[in-house]
Amino acid sequence: MPNEAARITNADRVLEFLRRQGKPLSAYEILEALRGEGVTAATTVYRALDKLLKAGHVHRIESLNAWTVCCEPHHSESPVFQICDICGNVREHVDSRLARNIAIMSSDSGFAPNHSVIEIHGCCSDCSPALLGA
DSSP: OOOOGGGGHHHEEEEEEHHHHHHOHHHHHHHHHGGTOOOOOOOHHHHHHHHHHHSSSEEEEEGGEEEEOOSSOOOOOOOOOETTTTTOOEEEEEOOOHHHHHHHHHHTOOOSSSSSOEEEEEOTTTTTTHOOOO
């Protein structure tokens, strides 16, 4: 009987695949890529992503309906995602000052947030010269 500790889970497969890709992917893109590794149902991918999300290993990019690996696992601050609308590059930033300001704003207004996602769409530094015709 194989050692249970050495067993690779679907969550492990999904996380490693996302790490290798280096860009956000939809659950169905993940499913198609991992079919050859025995991942054959969307529910399997969604369960794996849910487990990884709860563990702090991935984030869901709401506006893209895609998933990406967390740049700093186990941070408590809400991440900020810069999303290039030209090349699709996504950068994650964690800023404790911004998190404090959001907490203060929420407290001042009597609001109790349970989840926040900040996404900024625009043009990355690699693509901005293309916009200027350089």
